[in-house]
Amino acid sequence: SAVISQKPSRDICQRGTSLTIQCQVDSQVTMMFWYRQQPGQSLTLIATANQGSEATYESGFVIDKFPISRPNLTFSTLTVSNMSPEDSSIYLCSVSYGVSSAEAFFGQGTRLTVV
């Protein structure tokens, strides 16, 4: 299994500012992902964080808005840039070992409120 530490656990931010969320894993993992979970809705994949290269973004998400770093196999950051109230959501880090049919492990999430 993997233990994921995500920081901060929650934050209230002013519109127009940026917030960086950190995800630290207790072991080296192959795959790291960032999801958004809006109130009462499902998890939506934002991007796959790739070690040492640009993240792979899903349709509707762009690097300028959600820059992602992954400098090694245990750490990644997601920045929510130029925030608006519509960005209020829970942001989740997820990891897997990349083996076919492997379970995904999730952090506790970051609850972001933009005012």
Add this chain to the structure above:
Amino acid sequence: GNSVTQMEGPVTLSEEAFLTINCTYTATGYPSLFWYVQYPGEGLQLLLKATKADDKGSNKGFEATYRKETTSFHLEKGSVQVSDSAVYFCALMVTYKYIFGTGTRLKVLA
């Protein structure tokens, strides 16, 4: 494209009642199927999984069978407990990407 359709909640049951939460999927290729659970105040955790057709995943009295012919993966439990109150997410994985359903909130009353 790939998608998961899940029974809408909330579902409210009395303790020891039978539970079914429906889940159907659309996928290219041969996905693996999962049920995740999110207890109040906690992160998502894997409940059970099935990796190929006719596989049955089971855990904590819950079970689900991978039905390729009906593209379904319904979650069942014969006798629910108050401690089962949580949000349940059906998910599929294809090429390491997970697609989640909308989640079903279950409330079990004593």
